[in-house]
Amino acid sequence: MDQQLKLLEDDCAAYRQLIDFLKEKHTNADIASYKQTLRNLKVEVLFNQQDVDTLQDEERALKAQYDQLCLEEARLDAELMEKKAALEERTEEEASRWRQFRDNHRRLLDLDEKTRNCDAELRYAAEQHRRLANTNALDLVFNIWVDPADGIIGEINGFRLGRLPDRLVDWPEINAAWGQLVLLLDVCEKPLVLMKRANVKTDNFKLITMCSHSCIQHKRPTGEEVRYPLFASGSWTPFGNNNMDSGIMAYLECFKLLRVAVQVGVLRAIAVLPLFSDSFALFCY
Structure with missing residues (x-):
């Protein structure tokens, strides 16, 4: 307890010394100018507070807009993934259709060749039939x-x-x-x-x-x-x-x-x- 009391007395002494030092240092200072400066600073603080409020409102608006953009980005990402899946499906379907087209085209060429061969055989058979029909x-x-x-x-x-x-x-x-x-x-x-x-x-x-x-x-x-x-x-x-x-x-x-x-x-x-x-x-x- 005595020790605490001693510490408090020392603090008070130091505080009094500081006050005396300040009084001696600022004895001739212009108190009115300081007060005016203080008032100006208070006004500036008020204006700055208004700017801060405005900036905070803008920040909140930008944050809301950012959140909206994030939601829109998520929606677009989901739509993009859906479009990519549909594109892959269409690409696979297109490849399958092309394979089917190539197979059908190859079969068409084979059938066309067989048709030409059959036509040639038919013409040959018709010519042979004509020759045989005209032959005794x-x-x-x-x-x-x-x-x-x-x-x-x-x-x-x-x-x-x-x-x-x-x-x-x-x-x-x-x-x-x-x-x-x-x-x-x-x-x-x-x-x-x-x-x-x-x-x-x-x-x-x-x-x-x-x-x-x-x-x-x-x-x-x-x-x-x-x-x-x-x-x-x-x-x-x-x-x-x-x-x-x-x-x-x-x-x-x-x-x-x-x-x-x-x-x-x-x-x-x-x-x-x-x-x-x-x-x-x-x-x-």
């Missing part, structure tokens, strides 16, 4: 013509059909030629069933194709079956080769039956020229 298969397989060198003896597939005293032909060649003729007529008369259905008389002729030893079988009204050969050996006979002559006449009868079948419309794909009996000459042996 019998003319290709059985080439019948007359040698321009003599203009008399006919040929089939290079085999001559007969001989004359001044134009001798080997009998094996003649036999082969008539074998080709029998094969030709047999090919043309395959639809004999259709001929019978059309009530075309066949006279019971039967073609027997045996290359150079072909013949024609005929069933007579008595039921007897007779074979007429269309080949000969070339040996001399006093009355000629009557068997082959009969075979040739039988062949002509079969040819007439074929012509009748064409005329009645049974065999529409074969064109047969008219046959006149006075235009056929037998062989000269």
Whole structure:
């Protein structure tokens, strides 16, 4: 307690010394000017306080505006993120559409190439069909013509059909030629069933194709079956080769039956020229 009292006394003494020092120092000072300065300072403080209040109002307004801008920024950031997500989705969708477009374009090119190939094959098939339609298969397989060198003896597939005293032909060649003729007529008369259905008389002729030893079988009204050969050996006979002559006449009868079948419309794909009996000459042996 005494110590505290001593401290207080020391403070009071120091305070009195300070007051005395100030009084001595400011004895001649202009008190009125200080008071005026004090009043000016108070007025300035008032003005400054008004400025402070104004600045505080502006600060509050700016803070409110800042808060509003922060909210707007947050909203724009959210909208931007949403737009970015939508853009990424649209970009992926666009890439998918482009892939689909490329696939469709590739398939279109493949289909176009296949279409061109099909068109080319179709044109080729149509051309082949046209050529085949205009082609006579019998003319290709059985080439019948007359040698321009003599203009008399006919040929089939290079085999001559007969001989004359001044134009001798080997009998094996003649036999082969008539074998080709029998094969030709047999090919043309395959639809004999259709001929019978059309009530075309066949006279019971039967073609027997045996290359150079072909013949024609005929069933007579008595039921007897007779074979007429269309080949000969070339040996001399006093009355000629009557068997082959009969075979040739039988062949002509079969040819007439074929012509009748064409005329009645049974065999529409074969064109047969008219046959006149006075235009056929037998062989000269």
